[in-house]
Amino acid sequence: MTIIILLILVSLTIAIVFLVIFLWAVRSGQYDDTYTPSVRILFEDKGKDGKDSKDSKDGKVNASINP
Amino acid sequence: MISIETEQDLLCYHCGLACEKETQWLEEKPFCCSGCKTVFEILSANHLCEYYALDKTPGIFIDEESEQSFSYLDENAIRKKILSFDSSEFAKIIFYVPAIHCVSCIWLLENLNRLDAGILRSEVNFARKKVTLDFHPQKVKLSRVAALLTSVGYVPQIDLGENPSNENLVDKSLVSKLAIAGFCFGNIMLFSFPEYLGLDQTDQRLSHFFSWLNLILSWPVFFYSGFGYLQSAFKCFKHRQINIDVPIAAGLIALFLRSHYDIISATGPGYLDSFTGLVFFLLIGRWFQGKTYESLSFERDFKSYFPLAVNKFQDGDWKPVVIYELQRGDIIRIRNREIVPADSILKSDKGLIDYSFVTGESKPMKANLGDLIYAGGRVIGTPVTLVVDTKTSQSNLTSLWNSTAFRKREESHHQKIIDSVARKFTWVVMGIAMVTLMYWYWVSPTEMWLVFTSVLMVACPCALALAAPFTYGSMLRVFGRHQLYLKNADVIERMANIDAIVFDKTGTVTHNQQPDAQFTSDLDKQEIAWVKSLAICSTHPLSNLIAKSISGKIVDVDQYNELPGKGIMCVVDDHLIKIGSSNFVGAKPKSSPSHSFVFVSIDNEPRGFFSIALTVRENLKPMLDRLGSRCEAVLSGDNEKDLNKMKVLFGCHIRMLFNQSPLDKLEYIRNIQLNGKKVLMVGDGLNDAGALKQADVGIAVTDDTGVFTPACDGILQGSQLQLLDKLLSLAKSSSTILKASFALSFFYNAIALSFAVSGHLSPLVAAILMPISSISVVGFSSLAVRFVASRKLTVS
DSSP, rough: HOOOOOOHHHHHHHHHHHHHHHHHHHHHTTTTOOHHHHHHHHHHHSSSSSTTTTHHHHHHHHHHHHH | HHHHHHHHBOOTTTTTOBSSSSEEEEETTEEESHHHHHHHHHHHHHTTTTTHHHSSSSOOOOOOGOOOOOOOGHHHHHHHHHEEOSSSSSSEEEEETOOOHHHHHHHHTTTTTGGGGTTTEEEETTTTTTTEEEEEESSSHHHHHHHHHTTTTTTOOOOOOOOOHHHHHHHHHHHHHHHHHHHHHHHHHTTTTHTTTTOOTTTTHHHHHHHHHHHHHHHIIIIIHHHHHHHHHHHHHTTTOTHHHHHHHHHHHHHHHHHHHHHTTTTTOOOOHHHHHHHHHHHHHHHHHHHHHHHHHOOOOOGGSOOOEEEEETTTOOOOOOOOGOOOOOOEEEOOOOOSSSSSEOOEEEEEEHHHHHHHHSOOEEEEOOOOTTTTTTEEESOEEEOOOOOOOHHEEEHTTGGGGOOOOOOOOHHHHHHHHHHHHHHHHHHHHHHHHHHHHHOTTTTHHHHHHHHHHTTTTTHHHHHHHHHHHHHHHHHHHHHHEOOOOOOOOHHTTOOEEEEEEIIIIOOOOOOOEEEEEEHHHHHHHHHHHTTTTOHHHHHHHHHSSSOOOOOOEEEEEETTTEEEEOOOOEEEEEEEHHHHHHHOOOOOSSSEEEEEEEEEEEEEEEEEEEEEEHHHHHHHHHGGEEEEEEEEESSSSGGGHHHHHHOTEEEOOOSSHHHHHHHEEEHHHHOOOOOOEOOOOOTHHHHHSSSSSEEEEOOOSSOOOOOOEEEEEEGGGHHHHHHHHHHHHHHHHHHHHHHHHHHHHHHHHHHHHTTTHHHHHHHHHHHHHHHHHHHHHHHHHHHHHHHHHOOO
């Protein structure tokens, strides 16, 4: 029966680890905005020149006029 | 087929609205207006066309009219207020941009650095519609950043009032507290299972282990999650006061210590599940309350803004326009003692500007041709012509209105009452809890602590503190809808206690909607033009009327001077021109029962007079009858000629004082205040500004050309003066509603308390009931205001 004490301690430790991770996530602002990052990751480039992918953009622009 | 389709569905490539009148084409793409086209040009020039690829027609319809400039943002005081970080090479600002609505918005806003190299980084928070911008202040000015956003259709909404970073922090720490409380609550319940199922007999050791685990888990709840309550209660104790957190804190401490005693002495399992659950639900309640109030928030919307007008040069004539319709480049004329509504450039040769509202410096500043005059400055003396440089913002003027210089000495009354009631109430609750504790000690000691805690929890009078701001907040909105624009919620409270009303005559009781000024004189055309030029300088209602009734080319005047209650004078082409009372001008006095006379002299020689039939505002008589004896007096700067007319209107019991200077008016108000009366002064805000400020409530009545007088507490549209008594009674009923909300919250407390005292309510249920009662009280007060307002105001 003593093993249950050990098991409970282990489970509690793991739970506390998750709690700490959650708190860290809240503190670091990960829940402030749950939408924008999901979009941002799909943008092609965040470079400063913005010229390299211009060609492909024109194609997309045309496509989006007559969808 | 295709052509039909294009005709029907020609949608703007930028904003997606149907192209109607002036479709413009660029690179074979249709645009509904040149504004949208401009944005497209900006974007395509900077290779930002991906904007249009991410989402269909993502743009925001550009209203060309709405162009505004942000030069005021470069003022150091303002910069400091809105920048979240500022140094010589790096600055950070968070803009609220309501127009953010799609993926393309995010993309464009996060690529702003391609439009201007001074912008280092930008990040969008879609949920809050905010953009965080890092920029190099040497390379790009803050105003330019705001203008850049505007140029691509994302107009930032700048609110100088609030500090946005604060609320976020509070929110986060509440979530952390909630998380920890929830975590501990769940685990403690889990470890209490043997207890719940009655297994403790089988293995003493195990049940001790669980009890100690619970004990340890309860510490973070007590010392972190519930600490806010303890802290607030402790602070109050230090000041020898008591607030609504005291009973909560007492309950928490009672449960916590009692459980420790039980577990350490191994006499029982304690009440830690109740304790942690209690904190958890209290915090959930607080979080939920916060959300509810956010959505009910009565932030002043545009409806409750007051309309003000200035004279704008349009089609060869001066016409009053509402200030928020002013556009950049408009030519406006600001007269003596009027406030410059928007940042503008001086077009007259010189002007004297008093910035005391803005800076507190009372010495007027000289400005020369081409100088920038900031909004909020007040013109002294000779009127000036200005070219609007920046679109005005109402919030600027509102904050000006609420500046400390115009605050009444009297502090909010209801807050004091609430505080004292809450204090007494808390003592009563503590007393009841103690009695209950003793009773249960005799009857059943095991239940004692739970019952004690339930009583403390459920009796919390927090609804008391919420009822007032919500009642007054919705009332403020109702008044705004009926064109009475109040400075803040405290005014309503003062309005409710009014028992004496003093009216100003000219411009308030009488008005000049139908101009009817007969001019009798021997002046030639040139001289008439001079008179008009002088009359147009003043904001006095009679001057307005005179200026309207005569025609002539307006010339610039020198050494303009206005003597309140007497008249106005100036020098034109080396001639001294005076307009005003017979005394002032030096003419023979005239009198007539139905007309006002204004005399004109040139070089101190009386040359003629205007006779003006002033009409009394419509529908005033029934309103005054309903007000009855509350009408105290009519004050007028003019002579007694209107005495009979006023007697008919107001009845004989009322005092009529004529020939009153602005100082006399102020003194009169002070005198009746000394007699213990609460005075409402209704005036035009020009020659009675002092009286408006002295009165408990000062309301300025305005017609088409409103003059912004920060000394008043409210601005009432002239046509709504007939509603004055109803508005007053509405203010009165708001205190009734407040009392009803209090009664409701007491009623709740009484019922819940009786359940708690008799031991039928567990602390957990009490913790859940508490926020629900607060929310229902808030809901009641908001709905009641709406109901009462619709009954009182629409019947008429």
